Amino acid sequence: MPMMPPSELPVPRFTLAERDRRWAAVRARMAQEGVDALVCVYHTGHHNHWQADLQYLSQIGGNNVDASLVFPLQGDPTGFVINPYYEGPAARDWMSDFRPTRRAWGDLIAERVKELHLEGGTIAISGLRDHLRAPEGIVPSGTLDRIRELLPDARIVNGTWICQEPRMVKSPEEIAFLEKSVELIERSVDAMYRTARPGVRESEVYAWMLWEQVANGGDMPTLLSWLSGPWGRISQRVLQATTRVLQPGDMIFNEIECRYGGYCAQQVQPMCLGRIPDEVEEMFNWQGEAFEAVREVMRPSTTFDELIDAANIVGKKSDTYESSVTLHGRGLGEDWPLIPGRYSPEIGRMPLQERMVFIMKPTVRLKNADLRGEGIVWGDTIEVTPSGGRRLGKRPRAFLQLND
Template sequence: MVEPFSSAEMDRRWRLARDLMRHYELVGLLIHGNSGLHRHNQANVFWLADYMDWHHCYLFAPLDETVEPVLWVGLSNHVASARAVSSVRRVEWGGYHPAACIVEHLRRFGLVKGRLGLVGINAKFGIGMPYLHYLHLRENIPDLELVDVTAPFIRLRTVKSEEEIARMRRAAELTDRSIYALWEKIRPGMPDYALVEIVESAYRGLGGSPHVTYIRTMPMDQPNGCAPSQNPTGRVLERGDVVLTEISASYGGYSGQIHRPLFVGADPSPEWQRLFDVALEAYRRMTSALRPGACERDAIRAASIIGEAGYTIYDDLLHGFGIDITPPLIDRSCARYWPWDEGRPAPEGERFERNMAIVLQPNPCTPNEQMGLQVGALTLITDHGAVSLHQVPFEPLIVRV
């Protein structure tokens, strides 16, 4: 079992949450989570309750410290486990109609007027609490204004504490083990789903849990994709293949993330080597540019070598990380600013702060999106640039068979 966060760490989080409530004049926060992406859609609940539900849950976090916070878990047989791990003392089953439990609790404490902050799962995609639950609250407490504060709440999580960084370092170590295991164990004749087993068994016995295991295998001389695949196809590995990877092992809710291509029984061809060299140079330029006070424009400029080499990108250039994806996030639309031209620079965008955890993942690909790779890692923003939390070498990984 992972050691729980200290009381000082949890107090820090609740102070930030209550500062947000005061800023938006809220009586409290109602935070929803579900089990998507190996429970990492629980990120907002987890951050305040130190609990990740296997199904769905709600956390009520009041502004008034004399009002008791409540965690409603999704399934009745999960209550005991939730009570054993959560920092919230009152844990109950939400029943088959959790919105009714929420309404009853708010009425009990007279919280029927004012503004209640709703925290969903993902502000970028507009994913909030279930619609029927929302309707029940609105219809049964009509004088309570429901205000979405998902985006500002997520921003509370972007700068990591020392305890969070310690968990991410351990998660990065476990993620590294999976790449080393692939490098050592994969062989021609294996189906791609066997590679998933190699990845996840490398850290499961050490307390890690899966977050992302994306793998694509294809012949170097007949490429058919530019990013790792979320679903195994059963394709059998062959000599001369390239294996594209995006892997995140989690430890105590926090994840590493690494991207490395492996080449099976052969050195990368000149075309693949050039892709790798461009990705690595973009990564190195980005790590130098990203320090406290730098902005998204600096990252886009640093990675412009990708466009200058005649490539574009398919996936995000970078994103915040830890429990789940957070701001800052630079998606593939940044390629419109390459090759770089000071006469039409990218918007400044958000600024980076010390101890933000950022996945840098330059992923050059051909314009037809049939050939590409990623070279990336979870990094920490420091005064000296973005520093990788991973130890896997930045080189093409050649599987000797």
């Protein structure tokens, strides 16, 4: 029986022009660094963010599929997956050479390098070290040992930055995918507001939020972090809501992501199962001032240090509260930078570029606060434009409340 052609499956797809743009940019960087082939090794960690380079170059991905890639400076790239056709339908728009590994990753990668006559060349491995959230690297040691054993004459180098810099500035097609991601996130927000009620289990609300994403074309896995409870006694941050029963007056804080064709925007949308206390309302108003202060200066040539300084506006004007900003790149995952988590003076001096995209989420807290749940956060995914940051979200900024 003939198989349905992959082209007939309705999945998110990028154009061949987008493929050519990416491949040219990455190969230019490889040539600059004297790299003969870039290898992306399987690792589905951090909600599948750690295979971002592989998906950027191949469209291989979806629901934590294990995959690897050999991407030569010249010649056809080769994708490796566990079983035939696990690469997904979109990948076949861009590539034709896919090989099942049966989990013999190092053997198959080395075999392809030898086919390319690059066994004595320079082989860069993405994620060997200096990964955004894993500075020690994400490459499985056994696979790395096997590659070195089978390619003893190759020069193995770190390739983390070969794709990272091209990925920092998004194309119009990438921004369209991020806009779709935000659209699905806002469906999740609607589901939270529709279902979160006293007497309902948090896990039910959480499930409806994820249902909206999957039912409307979103990918799994995704991040949906959760904090809840009465103001002044908020729970720890969890990565999946528990079966705790919501109570009148509970707060819900979150980080909501959705993957669409691998692309992952984020919003932060707080909610109260009742009316928010006066203190929370005051903090939320201050938070809006910090958000706008940062958004207004998100223009090309503004430095990250200048963004950080803009976010400190509340502490400069209030004797009670202070503010700071969390900012990190949005895209396929592990998009630099991560502020404050991977801040350095070099990052601080780096200027923004048009079409960079970030989650921007200032926090306002009491000046003597210790815990994460004592702050107020609201955030949206922002595109850098000449006129300042452009919100990708459509919902008005608000602290959602249930009115009796």
